[in-house]
Amino acid sequence: MNAVEIKGLSKNFGPKQAVCSLDMIVPMGAIYGFIGENGSGKSTTEKMICGLIPKNAGSIRLYGRDNTDPDVRAKLGVLIESPGCFPNLSVFENLMLEATNLSIPDAEREVVKVLKMVRMEGAASNKYKNCSLGMKQRVGIAMALLGTPTLLVLDEPLNGLDADGMRIMREVFCDIIKDGTRSIIVSSHLLGELQKVATHYGIIRHGKMICEMTAAELDASCRTYVALNVKEPNRAKLILASKYSRVEEDEAGYIRVYDLTTPEEIVKFLYEHGVTVSEVMSDKIGLEEYYIDLMKEGR
């Protein structure tokens, strides 16, 4: 059984098709990185999963049940766009309200626990409206974590978080999926951060799922490259282009050769053509570059 199974999901806003026959599978125990450009339909899909907007077509099943089932919906944690808090109430009171909403028996203890998890116990008495952006985001995550939800749907949860906040979130996410039944859907533009925790990926463009893969599959798909620092980059590029099919200069001025080859072979080849190499390294492209490449291909 999968945590989320979506088939043929569509949503129109007037004449604009926001989501178009989208299929998506989030396995149990997965941290599903949901990636796409602005306006690609990520938030709309997440809102439909949570039942916040009606769908035009398709089916959404959560843990084998329809997403309108009140029992399964009661175990959803959500942070979409911004945390839903009352500005004039304190952080603690906002969380207590949500605990009441979730019928949590020992609400106060649970609230203290989630506040500790997001390192906000010191700001519990602060009015929500007086919190900084990062603090608000932490409150939103704490709210989503209340009542040990089976499925967490987080839209840009890392926005506004500092480095420590992001590290804490990574730890929290990994802790949640430990038992293998709870799952997380995270959409974020901070692909480097996402890559550190995601076990699965879904890439959406213009409302269509263009690619779904596991972290291992992504790793296998990410090409290796050899990066070179040379004194005459333009000449070196011309020489390398005569032998290798893909040679590019990156933002830092390094020349990248993407063909399957070894650094020794390239250095030797350049040396034979009178180009001195001062630095050489071999690396793999990350999720960010993989994603950018994928988007370029589609254009």
Added chain:
Amino acid sequence: MMDTQVKFEKFNRSKRLRSMVKLDLRRALRSRTFYIILACALLVPVVMTVMLCMMDGQESVNQQTGEITIMHGPESVWQSIGTLPSTESSESAAMGQMDVMAMCNINMAFMGVAVFVCLFISEDFRSGYAKNLFTVRAKKVDYVLSKTLVGFICGALMLILYFIGSLISGAICSLPFELVGDMTVASVALCMLSKICLMLVFVPIFVLASVAAKQRAWLSICLSLGGGMLLFMMVGLITPLNATLINLVICLVGGTLFATGLGAISATVLKKSSLV
């Protein structure tokens, strides 16, 4: 991935509704609007009665026609609750004479509840809390029922406080507490109970206007007052000071019908529209 079966706790309607009502009451008790509205319900009759008593017997001259109008203060403490049965008039007739006490009596509480319900519901959408609420609450009817119940409780409290305020103001202004005509203590109690039941007619209208307008509080207030205005006039007629059991039954049946019908429409509006 492992193929584990996940068990979900069963949430029946009463459990869902109980937690929803608890949440709304908790929120209401922590909102300033709730206390301001209740304070108004208590203070308005006092201020109104004292002012009208002070103006009693004063003459005002129309500068253009030279016509002299003598201001009449309240004759009885019960005028804050409704039009006295022994006076010449039905409430509509009194309104024709611009009787201030007939227009600005306890029935104003119905307008106060409109403001409270609209602000209370719009705050859910404005703050974004609706996202949390509707994610874990698949059944929209729970939300509508809970809001109707909280609105009803607030309305009932307003009516009771207005009643208390009227008695206090009567005592301050030394107005007679005598029951006139066919008024009895029971009929006054039935009048009050009828008004409370009538809240079940009005609150669903305000809830419907609010869920339709969502975060636009101004629109929901306009819709509620506009829609309610059509019915405000009948409050005085259907809940007179000499009310009988029939008045109570009519209000109760009407309230139940309105709450059921409009509640179903409100739930459909929520189901069919975007909640964020």
